[in-house]
Amino acid sequence: MENPGISPGHVSSLVEKLQARTEQTRQEMEKMTDDQFKLLSKSLSESSRNVLTTTEADIAREIEAMRFRLSAKCSTVSLLFGSRLLQMFLLGIALMTGLFAGGWGVMAWMGSQVQTLKQEISTLNQAKDIEQQTLSNLHHKTWGIQFQTIDGKRYIVLDPGLKVTRTATTTDGRQALELK
Secondary structure (H helix, E strand, O other): OOOOOOOHHHHHHHHHHHHHHHHHHHHHHHHHHHHHHHHHHHHHHHHHHHHHHHHHHHHHHHHHHHHHHHHHHHHHHHHHHHHHHHHHHHHHHHHHHHHHHHHHHHHHHHHHHHHHHHHHHHHHHHHHHHHHHHHHHHHHHOOOOEEEEEOOEEEEEOOOOOOEEEEEEOOOOOEEEEEO
């Protein structure tokens, strides 16, 4: 059933108008949306720039404060290190001086001990020479006769070249040997 008041040409014209109107509305909506996006993008860009500027300023301020604190700490550490280094240097000098003085003292003491021992050896050598002289005199006075124990028996040992030629009895009754 056809509607008697609407002709097909009229419908077609109405459809075209509607399409034109829809297209115009769509374009207006796109333009408004695009404008809003541009406005929003500009606002976001400005806001981001402000935040970035503020953040950069805060970071720069913190870096400067940190640089100041670090500089103060470095000077403190440098001072402490310098004083420790000086202490170690002085301790090293003191130890080296102590070792040198101790070594010198030990060497001086050992030198005096060596001198004392040399004197003692000289004295003992002199005493030995005197005893050798005394022994030689005794040996000469006794004609080289020695007493010796051989296999548990006691003997009189004569110097080489001496011989027993005869035995006798002394006035007090002791045995005597005549030597030749």
